[in-house]
Amino acid sequence: MKQISKEYISGFEIIRLKEVESTNLYVRACLDKGLDLNHGTIVLAEKQILGKGMGDNTWDSEAGKNLNLSILLKPQSLPPEKQFVLNKAIALAVSDFVMTIIPDKEIRIKWPNDIYIEDKKVAGILISNTIKGNTLEDVIVGIGINVNQKNFPQNIPNPVSLRKFSKKKLNLNECLDSLCIFLRRRYEEIILGEIQMINSEYISRLYRLDEIHNFKSGDENFTARIIGVSEYGQLQLRTKYGDSLEFGFKEVEYVI
């Protein structure tokens, strides 16, 4: 773990690492050691040896081709029960960024916070929170964006990179600058209390919103329509029989 430089972009303090197990774990380890990392610190790695995905998944990313970063946030004004707002704001920021690079394709947020270009995943987000008393003490927001990678391992479901749609290889530093601008804007919306706007934009960008599709829950396959996402982040579906269902993460799968 060798830190090669430190800089600021849009008010975020950037720590660049050549190689690390996982940027999320690196931030966690710093906090556990009592290092005083500031709100808004971003740890960026050229290579992750054990990138973490949601649940038990891993995040595979070819060294030097993509953006792999974790942001430390200390959102003291956001009560723990409102933490899903942060997921929405981050997903919106990453999708804002993807939209500027690929303006002519449909960019969607696949619940809870994967970023899709048409039917392919271009970015994933992994958020872990530490709650102390009635405050979110620290939040580690891990973001992986496939930027210039051309080939992906067979076992990754539906991967794609920005490079597939951009006419040329993308400059990772320019991508980071742009992403940071959107992250700052969306975070400020939370601070300014623009929660209704975040909620409605998140819903309007949802992948497969209000369309009839197949889903899988346990051994059961069924057809339903996404009708929304609850305040606590549950996916809300309506079946063709008119039943309303709610699922937490990993309780339901999209059949794509």
Ligand code: BTN
């Ligand atoms: C997912 O889609 O399952 C979430 C993927 C999150 C990947 C990022 S890459 C930077 C950060 N460090 C990690 O170990 N994971 C996140």
